[in-house]
Amino acid sequence: xxxxxxxxxxxxxxxxxxxxxxxxxLLRLAPTDPAIxxxxxxxxxxxxxxxxxxxxxxxxxxxxxxxxxxxVLTGDLGKSIFTGEDVGTELKERLPATIELMVLTFAVxxxxxxxxxxxxxxxxxxxxxxxxxxxxxxxxxxxxxWIATMVLLVPSEEWGYxxxxxxxxxxxxxPWDNLRQFGPPSLILGLAAAAGLMRLVRSSLLEVLQMDYIxxxxxKGLQERAVIIGHAVRNSLxxxxxxxxxxxxxxxxxxxxxxxxxxxxxxxxxxxxxxVRNDFLVxxxxxxxxxxxxxxxxxxxxxxxxxxDPRIRYS
Amino acid sequence: xxxxxxxxxxxxxxxxxxxGPWSRIYRTAVxxxxxxxxxxxxxxxxxxxxxxxxxxxxxxxxxxxxSNENPSWAHPFGTDFLGRDMMSRIIFGARxxxxxxxxxxxxxxxxxxxxxxxxxxxxxxxxxVIQRTVDTLIAFPALILLIIIIGVLGPSIRNVVIVIxxxxxxxxIRVVRGAILAEKHNQYVEAAHAIGASGFRVVFRHLAPxxxxxxxxxxxxxxxxxxxxxxxxxxxxxxxxxxxxPSWGADINAARNNFPIHIWWAFFPxxxxxxxxxxxxxxxxxxRDILDPRLRGSNK
Numbered sequence: 001x002x003x004x005x006x007x008x009x010x011x012x013x014x015x016x017x018x019x020x021x022x023x024x025x026l027l028r029l030a031p032t033d034p035a036i037x038x039x040x041x042x043x044x045x046x047x048x049x050x051x052x053x054x055x056x057x058x059x060x061x062x063x064x065x066x067x068x069x070x071x072v073l074t075g076d077l078g079k080s081i082f083t084g085e086d087v088g089t090e091l092k093e094r095l096p097a098t099i100e101l102m103v104l105t106f107a108v109x110x111x112x113x114x115x116x117x118x119x120x121x122x123x124x125x126x127x128x129x130x131x132x133x134x135x136x137x138x139x140x141x142x143x144x145x146w147i148a149t150m151v152l153l154v155p156s157e158e159w160g161y162x163x164x165x166x167x168x169x170x171x172x173x174x175p176w177d178n179l180r181q182f183g184p185p186s187l188i189l190g191l192a193a194a195a196g197l198m199r200l201v202r203s204s205l206l207e208v209l210q211m212d213y214i215x216x217x218x219x220k221g222l223q224e225r226a227v228i229i230g231h232a233v234r235n236s237l238x239x240x241x242x243x244x245x246x247x248x249x250x251x252x253x254x255x256x257x258x259x260x261x262x263x264x265x266x267x268x269x270x271x272x273x274x275x276v277r278n279d280f281l282v283x284x285x286x287x288x289x290x291x292x293x294x295x296x297x298x299x300x301x302x303x304x305x306x307x308x309d310p311r312i313r314y315s
Numbered sequence: 316x317x318x319x320x321x322x323x324x325x326x327x328x329x330x331x332x333x334x335g336p337w338s339r340i341y342r343t344a345v346x347x348x349x350x351x352x353x354x355x356x357x358x359x360x361x362x363x364x365x366x367x368x369x370x371x372x373x374x375x376x377x378x379x380x381x382s383n384e385n386p387s388w389a390h391p392f393g394t395d396f397l398g399r400d401m402m403s404r405i406i407f408g409a410r411x412x413x414x415x416x417x418x419x420x421x422x423x424x425x426x427x428x429x430x431x432x433x434x435x436x437x438x439x440x441x442x443x444v445i446q447r448t449v450d451t452l453i454a455f456p457a458l459i460l461l462i463i464i465i466g467v468l469g470p471s472i473r474n475v476v477i478v479i480x481x482x483x484x485x486x487x488i489r490v491v492r493g494a495i496l497a498e499k500h501n502q503y504v505e506a507a508h509a510i511g512a513s514g515f516r517v518v519f520r521h522l523a524p525x526x527x528x529x530x531x532x533x534x535x536x537x538x539x540x541x542x543x544x545x546x547x548x549x550x551x552x553x554x555x556x557x558x559x560x561p562s563w564g565a566d567i568n569a570a571r572n573n574f575p576i577h578i579w580w581a582f583f584p585x586x587x588x589x590x591x592x593x594x595x596x597x598x599x600x601x602x603r604d605i606l607d608p609r610l611r612g613s614n615k
Contacts, residue, residue, distance in 0.1 A: 146585035253458025
């Protein structure tokens, strides 16, 4: 087990290093010069040069890279060259909104995906199964950003209703407003992933129900309820844990869209803003930061998983 | 084996009903009504996209009526804030969606399959490097990677195709590599080596046909996701330039940022995207059921 953890840790460090290099190089390939974007097209060469000098854009690439990496490793994510804001401070302000969005979204995915998947598998080819399968394929087909747009536009035109927009309402100050703000986006963001999970739980449970030990459980006279809940469901959820871990990367991508639509001041909206502004340093620090979160959480999932299911460790 | 089978075949020939290809297609279709529906919608969309200039009542950027009109006989899907006919814009939008989706998925699948085959067949350090790269790409939020690359390259049809293809390649590499690992210890591979076939020939001549079905299944099932990705990028303003090529995703974004609110403007492009993606998803499920019997009925 210890070897497994050490091996996975080393792999994670390697992955993060590769990501840091790729993002850094990628952004340096951009044809646009941030100094020109900052100063406008009428900027004089001296002014542009001054900005380059000030922000270190004149240094050779490898120096820029190691400067940045050194800063990031000591917890300094740098400053935006457009607003001068400290990325770390901005991140600290925006992180709670994104975390709440992610937690609620995962709750939606699990609460919708697991029970509906079980229902669908247990009543295979029955009416419930068809309903779940139709819901699942629709959930995978209807774009999140469209549902979100309609959910904002329709009530606002028909009833003049809008959820709290543009500011972050703290859960502790005003739970009801907070829920009005985070409920709809989490529900919408969770729908597509829940649809995928329904299908996964269904196929996984159908597979487990074919196993010999299920026949044994039935043969020894257990009630169907006990067979399904006690024996089948528990085993069918093993692959679900891994998939939920992998889902996080996709949901952070979805957060970019959903936070932008619902004007939630979160990390996703921040990274889109930085990309549109060509704010290099913000993009590369944020990208590495998000990648680190994803890698660490997946590492945690894998370790828990290896601990729960000894078969995984040795493969 | 083969000889015996032929003899048995001859024995039963008089009583056997011969089935031609049409009858086989018919039986497959009856068993997959949803797949047939998906296929019909996809074919209809392809026709609409190809014949757009002749089918659409108005040009995509033509001022055809008053602005922000509700649906009517003259404009079944209403008009946008500039008075452009939404039905025409949606008909023209099919071109962008399908072209980008199909191009991205086909190129991504071809490249991913080739890399996956080489990775699985050659093994060793090359396999290791490829797999660690795949790990890295999978660890990173795909959509964020796409928007960073588009942000760097600048939004254009070509760049959108490239990033969507890049987004699907890692998954394909992984699946195809797995299939090759399972396949390469078969005797026909050994036989090919024994008669002196080169590694290149073994991979592309002998192994490739055996993972072809898998690639087709992956390809069809990714088309829906690719079209969703295109719409999402266009929605974020990172798709093809909206002025020249109408895109469903871009129209939804335009409707959202318009005041006064005009719901129909956002409604119909969303229906178009949903229907297209649904059709491709149904087609993908059917393709998997037909071509990959191991997964039949598992609905994974």
